[in-house]
């Protein structure tokens with residue numbers, strides 16, 4: 001396996017979705033390729049950074065309306 | 077301040093929501109609406125429409141919380157309602173994002189071929205010296221505040237809609253690949269291709285930014 005092949009397999013590798021032989025070839029490649037190890041780590045970090053991102057805000061009027069709807073719901 | 081807060085367990089959340097605890101409702105509303113808006117935007121044509129889809133979703137959640145059975149997580153349940161709502165709106169607006177097959181521009185290598193040694197060369201397909209990714213470190217608080225956060229937000233908005241949908245579902249909403257395939261009616265292979273391409277584009281943006289900002293010649297062409 002070379003680096004150009006490995007970089008296209010990173011998502012499959014992170015998902016644990018590959019067959020054992022391919023996974024083993026990835027691990028062997030990673031063990032001796034610092035560049036790809038870094039690439040893999042950066043993929044993980046990118047995914048984590050996306051997850052930590054606060055999204056755009058709901059307009060205050062919509063937020064207020066939803067809070068009002070929650071408050072106004074009949075409960076027993 | 078705007079970062080993600082630790083939410084109580086689903087069991088506690090659901091119990092409080094059913095009891096009408098407003099503070100808890102505000103907490104989930106504020107924690108999830110941002111990611112939901114981002115996701116809705118990939119199905120519908122305008123920001124207004126995305127906001128309405130999110131609004132309709134929350135109204136359905138408010139009315140339906142008693143029916144929540146806890147088979148999936150609360151967040152998954154809420155997102156499922158959103159995906160169905162946003163999809164239906166998108167169809168009405170003729171802005172469906174069909175996932176049945178891949179577009180030509182979604183296939184092919186996700187890393188610039190120039191960064192690898194050419195075929196026929198020694199070590200063909202391995203990183204060209206100086207072109208290999210250099211380790212970076214993004215401190216957590218740096219991600220949550222400041223420019224990096226803005227950069228990522230912008231980069232997500234610029235992703236082609238299908239890539240954005242899959243990246244948002246997987247990395248923002250935290251869905252597994254099986255759930256995404258069933259939500260979008262897409263094959264596992266195509267789901268992975270779209271996710272991979274989306275993440276690769278985002279990683280590349282971060283790379284240019286982090287090394288560009290530090291004045292280090294990383295990533296881009298050598299000369």
Ligand SMILES: [Zn+2]
Nearest residue numbers: 002003033036
């Ligand atoms: Zn490598």
